[in-house]
Amino acid sequence: MDDNNNNDVILAAVAWWASKRPVEWDKEKHLSNPRINTTTPAESDLAAAVAKLLTPQVPVCGVCGTTKDVKWVGGSNPYKCPSPDCVSF
Ligand SMILES: [Zn+2]
Numbered sequence: 001m002d003d004n005n006n007n008d009v010i011l012a013a014v015a016w017w018a019s020k021r022p023v024e025w026d027k028e029k030h031l032s033n034p035r036i037n038t039t040t041p042a043e044s045d046l047a048a049a050v051a052k053l054l055t056p057q058v059p060v061c062g063v064c065g066t067t068k069d070v071k072w073v074g075g076s077n078p079y080k081c082p083s084p085d086c087v088s089f
Contacts, residue, residue, distance in 0.1 A: 010053065017050040031055060061086055 020037040021030045030036065034051030038044040059070040062077040063086035073080050073087070080086045 013046060013050050014054065017047050020047065027054075 017030075017034070018027075021027075022036060025036075031051050031054060034047045035044045036047075038047045058067050059072070059079040060067055061070050061081035061083075062079050064081060064083060066081045066083075068081060070079050070081050072078055
């Protein structure tokens with residue numbers, strides 16, 4: 001499966017999830033209660049997964065827990081801030 005196929009799945013899942021949104025709700029309200037109008041456990045889980053995907057993820061330093069200037073550095077603890085106590089070379 002290539003990236004375009006993955007995008008198709010994501011776009012289809014997001015479109016499906018949006019179709020479940022009550023008409024009087026905005027996206028933010030739907031994100032805070034993503035399982036609304038789902039009828040099966042599988043639908044409920046898919047709705048929650050879509051909401052997680054659409055919620056901006058703020059990277060957290062894996063050492064000190066700050067969110068300031070955190071960068072992806074890879075490895076087993078991939079997010080680190082620039083503090084000398086956190087970045088090891
Ligand atoms: Zn840190």
